[in-house]
Amino acid sequence: MNDKHLENTTANKFTRREALKLAGVGGIGLLLGATGVNTLLPSSPKNEQTSATPTGADEVIPFYGKHQSGIITPMQDFICMGAFDLTTTSLGDVRSLFQSWTQAAARMTAGKNVDEESDHALLPPVDTGEAMGLRPMKLTITFGLGASFFDERFGLASKRPAPLVDLPRFNSDEMRKEWSGGDIVVQVCANDPQVAFHALRNLARIARGKAVLHWLQEGFQRTSASDPTGSTPRNLLGFKDGTNNPQVSDPATANEVVWANTAESPAWMAGGSYMVMRRIRMRIEVWDRSTLTDQENTFGRHRLTGAPLGKANEFDELELDRKDAKGKPVVPVNSHAALAHMEGKVKILRRGYSYSSGMDLKTGQLDAGLLFICYNRDPRKQFIPMQQKLASVDRLNEYITHVGSGLYACLPGASEGGYIGDTLF
């Protein structure tokens, strides 16, 4: 998806040397705000192995801040995402889990090991080790809570946000438990799949005795190395995907589309967001046999350029009332883009990745598709009505099936010294 929605990562523009100079004149706190110097500079106390040396400060996405990173952060190349079920019934345990996760996540996003290593030869190493020597690679770690988190176990039922509804069943859903739900979701994104996997694995290790993995899904898009221009990536059906995403680098747009506020959400969610995950399997073999005209009419856009049908350039306006010489709409009314446009009145921020999970042994077909992820301020007014419309008439339905689903309340960001979830627990 398009990376035009740039987050303000001023701190990232500073080199390590510049940061040190500024620290010397006492300016660092001012410049870095909640980010803090630790996310820029690798500390190296005795016995601590740094898993990575952030040679380019632009490779660190600050972990601390008003919002969690990984939401309006421009998309990295890979995702490794896990849902956890809590095995503890103690709220104290949940609190300490989030405290430990916060510390570990702040360290790993800064390119460090999950914690300081001990030299104890008779103990397992503290960090699993596979990211040692690797750079931070714009790692972000984003935490969210599913509806099941607010059941009777922790006494938090009254705190469940109204927008965190149980998603309805949509037409032609074929949901599978192994790809759906979970008490907690952790979205890990990075420009290196090993860095992303390392982070999720170490968080799962920290959770031992308190939470277990419910599902784990991985995804990719073209890498920044194969497309240094950062043009809109293509999905596995060959079309540019993300063109008409809202420009959330504009704070007013981000507030309108993405960030929860007290109009709909409880105060503890202010600055958070609601994430929808849909695992959407594509019938790739059927798609590959359909004609170019069929494919373009399915999306309402040209395959090569990504432009709306009848237009030349990718970012040309999608004019749905344009008619051809016979009076027929140029962009078919049941095309995906026409329907998802929602008359320009309803918007979501899409942040999905392609997935490929080998082959379906029953049919011999590829098990591949879209790990659809979107963020919205209130899914009752955004994702749900949009998906209701798409599920009933979208031409794309011939080629896709939704097989996994989840809705999660992604917590507000934390400031240094605090922890993710401290507004709730």
Ligand code: HEM
């Ligand atoms: C496998 C499933 C899907 C594929 C392959 C897909 C692909 C695409 C493509 C190629 C576009 C046109 C380019 C662009 O603006 O990004 C698009 C637009 C869009 N899609 Fe999807 N999409 C899928 C599922 C969904 C779902 C489940 C939703 C939300 C319920 C959704 C919401 C949107 C929106 C909001 C737009 C922009 C519409 C506009 O122009 O305003 N898509 N999608």
